[in-house]
Amino acid sequence: MNERYSRQELFAPIGKDGQQRISSGHVLIIGAGALGSGSAEALVRAGVGKLTIVDRDYVEWSNLQRQQLYTEEDAKNRIPKAIAAKNHLMRINSSVSIEAIITDASVLELEDWAPTVDLMIDATDNFETRMMLNDVSQKYGVPWIYGACVGSYGISYTIVPGLTPCLSCLLETVPLGGLTCDTAGIISPAVNMVVSYQISEALKILVGDLDSLRNKLVSFDVWKNQYSAISVDSLRNLDCPSCGVERFHPYLSFENQTKTAVLCGRDSVQIRPSSPVMRDLEELETVLMKQGKTVQRNPYLLSFSVHPFRLVVFKDGRVIVHGTKDVTEAKGLYHRYLG
Structure with missing residues (x-):
């Protein structure tokens, strides 16, 4: 058992001290689909102390192409994703405390969970939840990592309250239209790339190495061989309703839901x-x-x-x-x- 994390501890930026920090960390993942299941597995294998997985859906056959934790048996029995994820993850690393919650994350739940965690990972499928996550992050000072993918395209950005612009700074309004996996499809390499970016940043936050954070919004298209990393520091808005001087967290109010x-x-x-x-x-x-x-x-x-x-x-x-x-x-x- 002492050898379990030996290769990770040999990595100088983590080391034994960093591994202890990871093992005492608590991460909240919203969504247990492609990004959520991939991120959950990576964190459990890395030895995170506690993982809370929230998802409202159950496993379907169309999920198996890219959602790596699930099996045909899960789809046949329509097992809730949070439960199926926990079942498989416990067989990967039984020392990790895993909490599975079957619910549609709303403001009330997010405000209850946020003060108890060290990091939140976005693996949801809609911008409404992301904007609520963003406001909860700013209200309670909890970093979160945005991630999304569709088709062969992926995007990720790490938000640390007080240090980086928030998602509201980057978006003038919540985009309500657009393509989804169910309308444009998705391929697993795009999922895996976003997971890699999210978990790399997650480990930096868990070990306390904020200086190594990317501080850029990264996007790519694995099919078209395109990649960009954009510095967004200049977009930090002092008048932002979510993180500005007179912030009031609009996406936590009923009228904006x-x-x-x-x-x-x-x-x-x-x-x-x-x-x-x-x-x-x-x-x-x-x-x-x-x-x-x-x-x-x-x-x-x-x-x-x-x-x-x-x-x-x-x-x-x-x-x-x-x-x-x-x-x-x-x-x-x-x-x-x-x-």
Whole structure:
């Protein structure tokens, strides 16, 4: 057992002292899909002290192509990802304390978890959660590592409160549209690259070597052989509502969260975006049809089916998910197909 981390301890920037710091660290991972499962495995193998994994979904067959922790048995039995991840991770390293939480992370949960952890890793699938993570990070002084990938493209950025610009500094508004893995696909090398960037930065933070952090927003396309690392220090905004001088953490307030409502007697959930948005229904139709979806569109709305559900998208950004009264299930479909 004493040899378990010997190769990691031989790496001078970590050493035995750094390994002890890693072994006393507590990391929160939001999302246990491709990025989350890859990051969780890397941290468990590195000997992190405690890992809290949060995910609202279960394992599906389409996950197995890139979500490395899961097996056919998990997909067959629709095991919740957080539980499946914990089961497999405990067989990799039983000395790590692993907490599996099956839930849709909201402001209340994030504010409860953040003060107890040393680092948060973004492995979610939507910008609403990322912006909540960003504000919680600034409010409680906990660093977090942003990561995303779709197709062959990936991006990552490390945010340390008080030292770096936050995600809100980089984005004027929360982007509510865009491609997802379910509309544009994804290949596993893009996932693995983002995980490598996130975990490299995570280890630096856990051992306390902040001087070695990248301090750049890195993006790449492994298929097109493109790579960029952009310095964003100049984008730090003293008027930023999330990290500026008069910060008020807007994404932790109710009015800036996606609103959901179960429609009485209709077995349906309505989802309204957190800020006004006009959907380009023609563009959305093109994207969905490329994925083999049967789409119906008129000047006012678009509808398509994901068996056994039907989603109706309105120009004002509202979406009605028919076939469920489960708000978490409806939000999962919303973020999966509409960004």
